[in-house]
Amino acid sequence: MLKKTSKIVLSAALLVGFVGVAQAEMTREEYAVKFRRSSFTAMTWYYGAMSRMAKGEMPYDKALFARNAEYVAFLSKLPKDGFIPGSDGGDTKAKPEVWSKADKFKEANDRMESEAAKLAELAKGGNLDALKEQMGKLQKTCKGCHEDFKKKAD
Template sequence: MKKLVTAASALLALMLALPAAAQFAKPEDAIKYRKASFTVMGAHFGRVGAMAAGRVPYDAKAAAENADIAAAMSKLPWAAFPEGSDKGETRAKPEIWKDSAKFKEAADKMQAELTKVAAAAKTGNADALKTAFGPAAATCKGCHDNFRKD
């Protein structure tokens, strides 16, 4: 039941993502939205990573479900970086707005890699998942290194 609720929540969030940018009445609304998106994506990606690293037993069904949610969530946070949302409770670096093309390229690359992780997870092959996970994790790290304050 918990997985069904999580999947339904992810689907709802995805459906709401497109008009999200227009819904941010205040910069802090955008910050809350992107933080929530990253939190959910990271939680599901972390579950996949734990299996890929052998910290928890591999479960093909759980890997596929979590990878799908992480891939779907990877589309959400980017609309929540409007001008003015660089102030307040955020760890976003100014480089996001100064070099928005590089930021978009990093976001697109991360989304593509998470799509590969989801496809690998659907094969039911733990080795395929491990192979796809590394490059996806590297895109996350790259974004954190370049665009997130510690």
Template sequence: MLKSRLLAAASALTLCALAFAHDNTKPDDAIEYRQGLMTVIGWNFGPLGAMVKGKHPFDAADFAKHSGRIANLSDQLLEGFTKGSDKGKTEAKSEIWANWDDFQSKAKDLDTQAKLLAEVAKANDEARDKEQFKKVAEACKACHDKYKKD
């Protein structure tokens, strides 16, 4: 009895923490957050793209550094898409919230591919790096094509 009450209390605290992080947020703050996140991801994506396209010499350490940073951020994206944050200065389509499961699945795919890239990038294998980079880029594009305004 006590144990179940303790479990219930612990569970309530966890829910509370989740609620704090997500649902008490003002829409504008969520929008600013997810745009900031995209900017930081983009900043680190740029040098990877330049190396993959041969616009910049391949540098394994640099490739690993930027890949690692993206992998540390890609699991934070969903948090920024709080309910009600389809209104405001945003390029996010309202279809996101109408198709939440699909959107969530696409966001998780990006995270999976980004974390794989960070792992692959540790091995200093240029061909595999480039191959996995393309999967990350495809995951970005799959979501942007469907859920981002032009």
């Protein structure tokens, strides 16, 4: 029993140590930028396969589509946590409006999360036409927010 406890304490200490090292080279704000950009990248990765299935570039695989839609629904909840105060500078394309129009930014996040959740729900049914329509709705939330809150590629 004692052995087990000390093992848990040790791994917790290692984990804290590891995170500490990973963040040591960056400020918390820089890490937040990296985190939100990475979560958008991960979300887009899973969205990509669904997109290829929708376009017929890849055979429709109901289980894979449904799994990816679940991942996208989950991942869509992550980026907002990375827009911490003070993380408006550095290696970012976020516009200052993310912070100055925080309510509007939150609404845009909510829209994405709710359309992504609907897509995951629909994906269980396996009607590709319905899925394509819902993907269109989800994409609108990406586009809308990028127009208002993301600087154009340079």
